[in-house]
Amino acid sequence: MLEFYDFLTYGFFAVQIGRTFFPSHSPYASLMLSLATFGAGFITRPIGGVVIGLYSDRAGRRPAMVLSFAMMGCAIVVLALLPSYASIGIAAPILAILARMVQGFSLGGEVGPTTAYLIETAPPGRRASAVAWQPASQQIAATFAAFVGLVLSSVMSHDALDAYGWRIAFLIGALTLPFGLWLRARMPESIHLPEEHVHATAQGADGRGRWQGHRRLMLLGLFVLASGTITTYVTQYMTTYAETTLGVGAGLAFATSVVSNGLGILGALMGGWLADRYGRWPVMVWPQLAALLLTWPVFLWMVTAKSPAALLGGFGLLALIGSLPFTAFYAAMTESLPKPIRGSRFAILYAVAIALFGGTAQLVVTWLIHVTGDALAPAWYLLVTGVIGLIAMALMEETMPPHGEV
Structure with missing residues (x-):
């Protein structure tokens, strides 16, 4: 949650960050440059997925998770304290982009090891409920980030929010760095724990040479994650969308993200509970x-x-229902991967999907609205990608352990 808060906060303050680091006579150009920098954090995610994911399979889940959190913490401090374009000129956007790339590298290697850790430490009959905390923690981070934005936009003037209000949100994330490092350093290692009920596709003493046997699974996983990450980042874009496209006030815009992400937490946890009982x-x-x-x-x-x-009501309901299936997918995907390659393969798959589709989602939506003049453009984008995700999910195998195993 702490790591995703640091990464996602940027998206909630894209308008204010655009004015600080990318000043322009065109608000559209300023916003697009800010969102492009948001997307820069996705370029390095596959590299982080490879490097930190492989590290987690060799050295263990705990050292990999400590490394990724430390890198994220350093990058958020840089962004929080970075002078504006007016103060240091072109160095400001360059340093902002570099900090985002470090964040992307860090987060690229985050999801694989943590998801593997949750699967490996949970009893077979509660694996989906444990893995539910992976997407739920992301939703908690987004909800908290949106809540911080709601509070800041309510108590600060428009000019103050632009000038330094968004930096307060970043500094809140920076303050969590010591706690996060302490928490992860104390976690027990899971890579050497014996596993009960291994799914057929994940069986075998050594999974390192089994890449060819998992091509279909990896391809289906890529399509599902592409659909899911587009949905996630379009949801995170709702603050900007409500403010710039629908023309509502900043308070309601931030409240929309708070409610939708809050219900997304509930949906993610419900999805895990249901997946442990019904498959x-x-x-x-x-x-x-x-x-x-x-x-x-x-x-x-x-x-x-x-x-x-x-x-609040309409989009909140959509967020609740839309978050249910991806918890079940996280469980099915990790259960299908052999333990010796689980951390790296899931990290790489997740990071590639995020880099290709998550990093571009908000840019694509903003561009579609601009060129079509249609405020419903995000719905079309979600429908097309959602159908692709549905087909891929339908083609995946059931991996639920036999009933009675807890």
């Missing part, structure tokens, strides 16, 4: 289908009404 496959497929059916009506309601009920 991974049904919890992936049916909620994903329901989310697809709701996407167009919810966005149409938001665009036409622009009301708190539409933004």
Whole structure:
């Protein structure tokens, strides 16, 4: 949660950061440059996935997680204290981009080792519930970041928020660095723990030479993660979308993110609970289908009404249902990978999907709205990618342990 807070906070303050580091006569150009820097953090995520993921398979999950958190903490301090373009000129955006790239490298190697750790330390009958804390922690981070934004936008003037308010949000993340390092350094190692009920695709004493046997699984996982990460980052974009496209106040814009991400936490945890009781496959497929059916009506309601009920209630419901299937997917994917390659393969797969689709999601949505003039453009984007994710989920195998194993 602490690491994702540091990474996601940038997205919530993209407008203010754009004015600080990328001043322009065109608000659209300033926002696009800011979002491009947000996307720069995704370029290095596959590299971090390879380096830190392989490190976790060789040295252990704990040292890999300590390394990634330390790098993230250093980068957030740089961003929080970096002088503006008006103060140091072109050095400001260059250093901002470099800091984002360090954050991306760190986060690229974060998800694989932590997801593997959760699977390896949980009893077979509670694996999905344990893994649920991976997507839930991301939602908690996004909710907290949005809540910080809501508070700051409520108590500070527009000019103060632009000048230094967003830096306060970054410094809150920087203050967590010592606690996060202490917490992770005390965690027991899991890589040498024996595993109960290994799924057929993950069996074998040595998984290092089994890449060829997992090509289908990796390809399906890439499609699912592409769909999921686009949904995630379009959701994180709702603060900017509500403010710049729908024209609502900053308070309601931040509140939309707080509510939608808060319900996303509930959905992620419910998804894990359901997947442990009814299986991974049904919890992936049916909620994903329901989310697809709701996407167009919810966005149409938001665009036409622009009301708190539409933004908080409508999009909140969509976030709740849309977060259910991905917890089940996390469990199914990690259960299908052999332990010797689990941390690195999941890290690489996740980082590549995020780099290709997550880092571009907010840029693509902003561009689509700009060139079409259609406020419903995000809905079309979510529908297309959601269908791809649904097909990939439907083609995955059930990995739930036999009933009675807890």
